[in-house]
Amino acid sequence: MTSMTDIENEAVEEEVPLSEEDVLHLMVARLCDGLDHPEIWEDLPIFLQHFPGLHQRLDHSQANNTKGRLALDVLRAVAGAVARLGDDPLAARAAIARLAAAHSLSALVQGAVFFIESRIDPDNPKYDLTDRFCPTPFEQIDVLDGSTHLCCASWITQSSGNLGERPWQDVWNSNESMDIRQSIQDGSYRYCNKTACPRIASGTLPKRTDIAARNSFWAEVVEGRLTRMPRGPGRVNLSYDQTCNLYCESCRSHKIASDSAKRESFARMQEEKILPMLKDAQLAIVTGSGDPFASKNFRQLIERMTAEEFPDLRFQVMTNAMLLTEREWANFPALHERTAHLRISIDAATGPTHEKLRRGAKWDVMERNLRFASQLRFTGQVKSLDLSFVVQVDNYREMGDCVDLARWLGADNMDFLRLTNWGTFSSNEYAARAVFLPQHPQHETFLAVMADPRLRDPIVRLSDLADFAPKQ
Numbered sequence: 001m002t003s004m005t006d007i008e009n010e011a012v013e014e015e016v017p018l019s020e021e022d023v024l025h026l027m028v029a030r031l032c033d034g035l036d037h038p039e040i041w042e043d044l045p046i047f048l049q050h051f052p053g054l055h056q057r058l059d060h061s062q063a064n065n066t067k068g069r070l071a072l073d074v075l076r077a078v079a080g081a082v083a084r085l086g087d088d089p090l091a092a093r094a095a096i097a098r099l100a101a102a103h104s105l106s107a108l109v110q111g112a113v114f115f116i117e118s119r120i121d122p123d124n125p126k127y128d129l130t131d132r133f134c135p136t137p138f139e140q141i142d143v144l145d146g147s148t149h150l151c152c153a154s155w156i157t158q159s160s161g162n163l164g165e166r167p168w169q170d171v172w173n174s175n176e177s178m179d180i181r182q183s184i185q186d187g188s189y190r191y192c193n194k195t196a197c198p199r200i201a202s203g204t205l206p207k208r209t210d211i212a213a214r215n216s217f218w219a220e221v222v223e224g225r226l227t228r229m230p231r232g233p234g235r236v237n238l239s240y241d242q243t244c245n246l247y248c249e250s251c252r253s254h255k256i257a258s259d260s261a262k263r264e265s266f267a268r269m270q271e272e273k274i275l276p277m278l279k280d281a282q283l284a285i286v287t288g289s290g291d292p293f294a295s296k297n298f299r300q301l302i303e304r305m306t307a308e309e310f311p312d313l314r315f316q317v318m319t320n321a322m323l324l325t326e327r328e329w330a331n332f333p334a335l336h337e338r339t340a341h342l343r344i345s346i347d348a349a350t351g352p353t354h355e356k357l358r359r360g361a362k363w364d365v366m367e368r369n370l371r372f373a374s375q376l377r378f379t380g381q382v383k384s385l386d387l388s389f390v391v392q393v394d395n396y397r398e399m400g401d402c403v404d405l406a407r408w409l410g411a412d413n414m415d416f417l418r419l420t421n422w423g424t425f426s427s428n429e430y431a432a433r434a435v436f437l438p439q440h441p442q443h444e445t446f447l448a449v450m451a452d453p454r455l456r457d458p459i460v461r462l463s464d465l466a467d468f469a470p471k472q
Contacts, residue, residue, distance in 0.1 A: 023047065024075075031071035035190040036111025045082050073099060074112050081116045089120045090438075097439050100195070102427040104420065104434075105157055107193055114194035126203025130187040133208040134199060137180050138221055138229060141172060142237040143274065144289065145262075150180050152288070153239075154420045155197045164269050168277040169232070178227035185225045196420065198463030236278055237285040241266055241297050244290035246320050246360040248347075250390050250419055255360070256290065258297070266297040275304065278313060283340065285316040293323035299332075306334050316341040317382075321369045322361055329376070342373060342382040347390050349401035357394060374409040386413040390420075391465060393435040396446050400454040407459070415461045436468060 030037055074096075081095040096113055103109040118127035137150035147159035148171050158180060161171035171177070183190045192200065199205045212222040220226065241262075247255040258266065278284055284305065292298040305313060315335055321344045329335070348354035351363030377385040387406050389399065399416060406414040421430040431437060435446045450468045454460075462469055 027075060028068055028071045031074060031108060032065075032067040034067065034070075034106065034108050036107045036114070036188070036192070036194065037190060038111065038115060038188055041078060041112065041115040044078060048079055048082060070103070070106075070108070074108055078112050078116065082119070085116075085119050092116055092120065093438060097437065101431040101434060101437055101439075104196070104430065105154055105193060107157065107191055110193045110195040111190065114200075124203070126200070126205075129189050129200070129205065131208055132187070132205040133211045133222060134184050134189070134192075134205055135211055135218070137177070137184060138226075139233055140235040140237065141168075141233040141277075142288070143240050143269075145240040145242070150177055151192075151197075152237075154422070155193045156180060156191050157193070158191050163273050164265065168273045172232060173228050181227040181229075185227065196418065196464055198417070198461075201464035202462065202466040232277060232280050234281055235283045235285065236274070236281050238274065238287050238298065238301070239285075239289035240269070241287065241295045242290045243295040243297075244320070245294040245322055246291070246358050248320075248345075248358050249424060250347075250357065250392065251422060251424065253424055258295070263297055267300070270297065270301050270304075274301065278305065278310060282312060283314050283316060285318065288318055291319050291323065292317060293319060293328055302332050302334055304334075307338060314338050314340040316343060318343045318345070318388075320345050320358060320361065321373065322365055324369045324373060326372055329372075329381075336381055339376075339382040341384045341386055342376065343386045343388055344370070344373060345388045345390070346370075346402065346405075347388075348395050349398040349405050353395050353398060357392075370405075370409055374411075377410055377412075384412040385409065386415060387411050388415045388417065390417050391436065392419040392433045393440070393442060394433070396435050396449055399449060400452040403454040403457050403460060407457070411459060413461055414457070414459050415463065416455075416465050418464050436465060 027040060030040060077096040077099050081092040084092040084095060093116060096109075096116055099109050100113050114127065118124070121127070137156070140150060141160075142149040142151065142153060143163050144153060146162055146164065147153070148161055148163045149156055149158070150160055158176055160177040160180070161174045163171050166174075180191045183192070189200070194200050208222050212219045217231075221229075241258055242252070242256045243258050244252075244256060247253070286292045286298050286302065287295065292302065302315075305315075315338055317335065317339055319342075324344075345358075346354070346366075347357050354363050354366060355361055373382075373385055376382045387402065387409075389395070389402050391399065403414050418436055419430075419434055425433065431440070434440060435442050437443065440446070447468060450465070451470050455462065455469065
């Protein structure tokens with residue numbers, strides 16, 4: 001990690017007279033990598049004591065590219081927020097709110113937000129990640145079309161490589177992969193979107209000692225501070241085919257179906273990379289990119305992953321449920337009694353809202369297929385039934401009713417998550433939908449909805465919305 005002290009030492013070693021401009025340029029150079037730098041944020045208040053009012057003099061003339069301009073914007077916003085912290089915490093939060101809405105996937109921007117929030121709420125233990133350990137990058141790989149990630153791509157945007165072009169072992173232990181794991185080991189989490197990751201946002205990351213106590217393997221990983229993994233991933237998230245029967249506005253602007261050339265390339269990757277990688281995996285997640293029952297490639301892959309050939313493998317099936325019929329389920333015996341989680345995206349508790357947000361869906365079909373999913377859970381065909389609800393301005397008033405629906409279905413979990421901007425929205429469009437942002441005109445009403453006692457039900461998981469629930 002590079003602290004402000006390190007930056008100052010660089011200037012000394014190069015025998016350059018230290019001025020605020022020198023330190024500023026060195027800071028911007030660090031921030032241009034687009035990653036979070038908690039060590040710089042921690043030392044920034046001390047620097048500002050020596051150079052008060054610096055944030056008022058920063059402008060884009062000091063940067064010559066887009067990354068430099070964003071780095072300057074973030075530095076200016078953090079400096080401005082720090083200057084307001086003592087007198088007006090709300091103004092401090094507002095100082096970076098515009099950037100937070102415009103760059104919702106940026107580790108740099110969201111890390112800066114995380115730092116400001118830690119200064120506003122200094123006694124909250126969730127902001128201290130130094131003794132916390134996230135096991136995900138050490139046990140999971142997410143395969144996208146053209147990139148591969150060690151977590152959800154909206155939580156760690158850095159790719160570890162292209163599985164379509166390289167052996168899976170090389171991607172799993174690439175330099176990028178090891179750098180990401182190093183950021184967990186050193187406690188910086190600089191690659192992580194700290195406001196979007198459910199574990200970080202909800203303060204539920206386990207302690208290093210708890211992970212090390214699991215077994216000898218995890219003790220070696222944690223205590224030995226490993227970044228190169230001696231074994232393959234235990235969880236494989238298959239998210240490369242975006243084919244879907246719906247085109248939800250939170251995900252895409254039009255219906256997507258892979259053409260024959262794309263399907264052929266996916267088929268080769270499945271045969272040469274995916275199936276061999278799954279030999280030692282315990283969980284296959286299908287799919288976070290579209291719908292498994294709409295994808296010819298995923299249908300073929302599921303058929304191949306039989307209990308005889310993959311006896312230890314279980315499934316997490318993620319679907320919009322429009323195609324989850326009794327007849328369709330019968331076509332996939334590989335899923336029967338091997339589905340650890342059946343996860344259904346719902347985003348509404350009423351027909352009009354569901355059909356508005358899940359374009360192409362029909363509520364009467366959804367109701368019928370939800371009842372079938374409930375039957376699968378009751379008969380043990382699936383071990384857990386989970387509903388997933390992406391919160392935005394058009395549906396937040398139905399959160400409590402969706403808990404009632406989940407209870408009626410016998411669901412094990414009811415998950416609520418913030419809307420993510422996957423490039424579907426402009427910055428202004430996203431800000432208009434993101435009711436959880438403090439500057440949203442309906443934010444106070446949203447907070448009142450979050451006080452609904454139904455959201456305290458044991459099956460509810462608020463993940464990155466947990467901070468908006470009333471303190472117990």
